[in-house]
Amino acid sequence: MDKSEATAMTGAPAAGLSRTRAEKRRLTRWHAxxxxxxxxAGIAAAMLALMLMVWYPPPLFQAAGGNDLALILIGVDVVIGPLxxxxxxxxxKWGLKFDLAAIAVFQLAALLYGAHIIFLARPAFIVFVKDRFEVVSAVELRPERLAAARFEQFRRAPWTGPMLVGGEWPNDRAEQQKLLDANLAGEDLQHFPKYYVPYADSRREILAKADPIARVREIEPAAGKIIDEWLAKSGVAERDVRHLRLRARHGWVAVLIDRQTAQPVKMLLIEKP
Incomplete structure (x- = not known):
C-alpha cells in the first residue's frame, strides 16, 4: 500500500466525523x-377537532365556553413547550437530553390535565325545561343523581356529544318543593336526570312553547335578523320552523326546530357576553 492510499483510508473517517459534527452544529435552537x-400544533389541532366534531359542536363551542378552554390548551401546549x-x-450542552425530557413530561402532564378539564366541562345533555333548552355539562351532574335517572340511557354522561332530552316536571308536591329549593341554590330541572324523558315524549309540549319566527322578530329584533339571514341562505321556509331559546354558560342560542317533529334544524349563536 502506498502513502497516498494510506492517507485516503485514514482521512475518510475523519471527514465523515467532520460532516457529522457540522450537521450537529447546523441544528440550532430555532430548528429544535x-x-x-x-x-x-398537530396535537392541539387533533384536540380542537375532537372538541368541534364531538364534545362541543358549534355553536356550543362558543356558547358553552369551549373556545376559552381551547385557548388555554393552545397557550400551554403550543406556546409554552416550544418556547x-x-x-x-x-x-x-451537558444535560440537554434531561432538559428536553423534563419539558416533554411537563407538557404532556399539562396537556392531559387540560384535556381532562375539557372533557369534564363538555355539554352532556341539552334539556327542554318549561319553555327553553338548557345545556348541562358533565361536571354539573352528580353521580348519585345520574344513578337515580328513570331511563337507562340517562344514567351516564354521553361521551360522543350532547344528548337531546325532554324534561318532565314532577306532579308530586314534595318533589316540586325540592326543585324550588334547588332553584334557590342555582339549580333547575336539568341538574336532575331523574326528570329526564326521551325527547320524543316531550314533542307536544315543546311545539306548544315554540314561537313562530314572526314572534321572534317582534320581541328580539337582533335574533330575528340572524335567523332571517340563515333562512335566506339555507332556503328553509319560515313556515316550516319554530324557535326556542337555548341557554348555555356563556351565551344564548336560537334553536330552530321542525314545526311537526320538534327536531332541531339549526342552532344559531345569538348572544355571547
Whole structure:
C-alpha cells in the first residue's frame, strides 16, 4: 500500500466525523423549537377537532365556553413547550437530553390535565325545561343523581356529544318543593336526570312553547335578523320552523326546530357576553 492510499483510508473517517459534527452544529435552537412547535400544533389541532366534531359542536363551542378552554390548551401546549425548548436548547450542552425530557413530561402532564378539564366541562345533555333548552355539562351532574335517572340511557354522561332530552316536571308536591329549593341554590330541572324523558315524549309540549319566527322578530329584533339571514341562505321556509331559546354558560342560542317533529334544524349563536 502506498502513502497516498494510506492517507485516503485514514482521512475518510475523519471527514465523515467532520460532516457529522457540522450537521450537529447546523441544528440550532430555532430548528429544535420549530420542530417542537409543529408537533405541538398537530396535537392541539387533533384536540380542537375532537372538541368541534364531538364534545362541543358549534355553536356550543362558543356558547358553552369551549373556545376559552381551547385557548388555554393552545397557550400551554403550543406556546409554552416550544418556547422552553427555544430557551434551553444548545447543541452539545451537558444535560440537554434531561432538559428536553423534563419539558416533554411537563407538557404532556399539562396537556392531559387540560384535556381532562375539557372533557369534564363538555355539554352532556341539552334539556327542554318549561319553555327553553338548557345545556348541562358533565361536571354539573352528580353521580348519585345520574344513578337515580328513570331511563337507562340517562344514567351516564354521553361521551360522543350532547344528548337531546325532554324534561318532565314532577306532579308530586314534595318533589316540586325540592326543585324550588334547588332553584334557590342555582339549580333547575336539568341538574336532575331523574326528570329526564326521551325527547320524543316531550314533542307536544315543546311545539306548544315554540314561537313562530314572526314572534321572534317582534320581541328580539337582533335574533330575528340572524335567523332571517340563515333562512335566506339555507332556503328553509319560515313556515316550516319554530324557535326556542337555548341557554348555555356563556351565551344564548336560537334553536330552530321542525314545526311537526320538534327536531332541531339549526342552532344559531345569538348572544355571547
Amino acid at each position: 423549537s420549530g420542530a417542537h412547535l409543529l408537533i405541538s 422552553l425548548t427555544l430557551i434551553v436548547f444548545k447543541p452539545g
